[in-house]
Amino acid sequence: MLADLVAGKPTMMESGNDFVAQAKSSYTRNVANIFGNYTKTLGESHNFKVLGGLNTEWYDFERTYARRNTLLDKTKPEFNLAIGDQFTSPLVANDILNPGLSRYAIAGFFARVNYDYKGKYLLELNGRYDGSSKFPTDEQWGFFPSASVGYRISEEGFMEGTKSWLNDLKIRGSVGSIGNQNIVANAFLPVMTNVTTNPNPYWIGSGTTINPTVNQPSNVDPNLTWEKVTTQDIGIDIRIFNMLGLTFDYYQRDTKGMLAPGKTLPGSFGQSSRQYKLRKLENNRLGTCY
Template sequence: NSSAQPIVLFISNERKTFRNTNTVNYDFKKLLKNDSHHLTALAGHELIKIKSTVDTDEVRFYPKLFTADQAFNLSTQGTPFSTDKFRNADDILLSYFARVNYDFEGKYLASATFRADGSSKFSEGNRWGYFPSAALAWRISSESFMESTHSWLDDLKIRASYGTAGNNNIPSDQTRTIWSGGTSPNTGWINNVNSFWTTGSSMTNPDLKWETTYTRNFGLDFTLLNGKLSGTVEYYWNTTKDLLLEFPVSGVGYSTQYRNIGETENRGWEVTLNWNPINKKNYGLSWVLMLVSIKIK
């Protein structure tokens, strides 16, 4: 401070997380009379609740010769300057999800998933986000017209997928005004009262909603020469919309505001090769080669 005397800041953070997950799985093999068909399903529910508090205390005007250890251990030798006790709003995430997997003779594969996520970080009208996904695959190597390749081709599969995922990674209390109290004995704010209430430096935004990422993948997987050579060739295309960003504002009495602004996109090719020339019981030798081409927009 201005008199060049030591200042100590004590900050205590407390965070408690409660998580409850329930899932049920079912295999339909008893209902499907034909062994060529395989169908499984999963459904579930999850609740995550996070409570957090921050206690900040500042002590000033220690003797100038005090070291850091002395200041922390002998806090009564300084003058209490300010106290700020802040309890964040509970961060609650309620989710429902389901998945279905189907394959026919191990050659034709399909998968579908769906998530419904509700977050307390958003206002009631934007609280829920819905995120479907689906994937298809064809194991070409299992087809009868590929029998002539079995001497050198172990597995060949093409696949395609489309999916969505949500992001709510922002601090709580961004959609409504939250007041916090503090004290500053050396400053009189109103009528010489040195305790105060403040909304902080961030402006609220009741229109915030889920940030959503859309993914598309098209791939080819292969295994050759009795497992010695394997790899993938994949094209991916990802788009993220309604980005949750802290945006600077001016002239309104606040510094920043969280908003859904902007869009990002990245796409490209990824090639991975695995070569395992030696695979013995007690030792082995393998190489991995990865080539990635990315275009960002």
């Protein structure tokens, strides 16, 4: 029979050894977002908007496992009614039941300034300062700015004759970067795992034990940091008859410090490859949207 940990029913994973087991997982996520904005118009022509704030997130995960063999009464699966060996890990490795602990936190400060002159000339400046506990202490923070400009030609005086059918004609350009920290927590830490066929120390002979044995530290990159994606874009927006719109964009996107699995290494190396390796990717694209 397979273990039914929810109902607490006695189970049998090996012949002649009934047991009671329980697994408990706890997830906690706290999120805070705070921001404010300010709008100001000067001389009926110069329009300003300012926004600033912060966001932060904490995540905690913990899982525990308990098992005791040899139930006195198989119809009453209670720990106090079991008299056999006790375990704090499944006898067979199981990603769902294995005890574990994971924690990480992220934080970001952001600001944006918008300016336009009579809705004709447009400017936007953005900045983010982000931090993540998934990286080494000296690499946890990154600054990611962006800027864009636009020119709404349809608002010019010489375009008055097109107002009846041309609702919007705008050319624009932008450049900016964003950060990516989508990796597992603590990927930069060299971890030594227990070298056993199960979570308990090796058994040798009839009941003789040796001290727990561990692997050599895992092969990791101690300089992991934010993946930085920079995009340069130029585009045109057109809208006619209040019903048909066309957007044209040409952009170049460069990814630096790309987070990706490392290369497969020969067995003679004695270790697997680093969990993540820094790479670079470039992408050019032309796009339209109706």
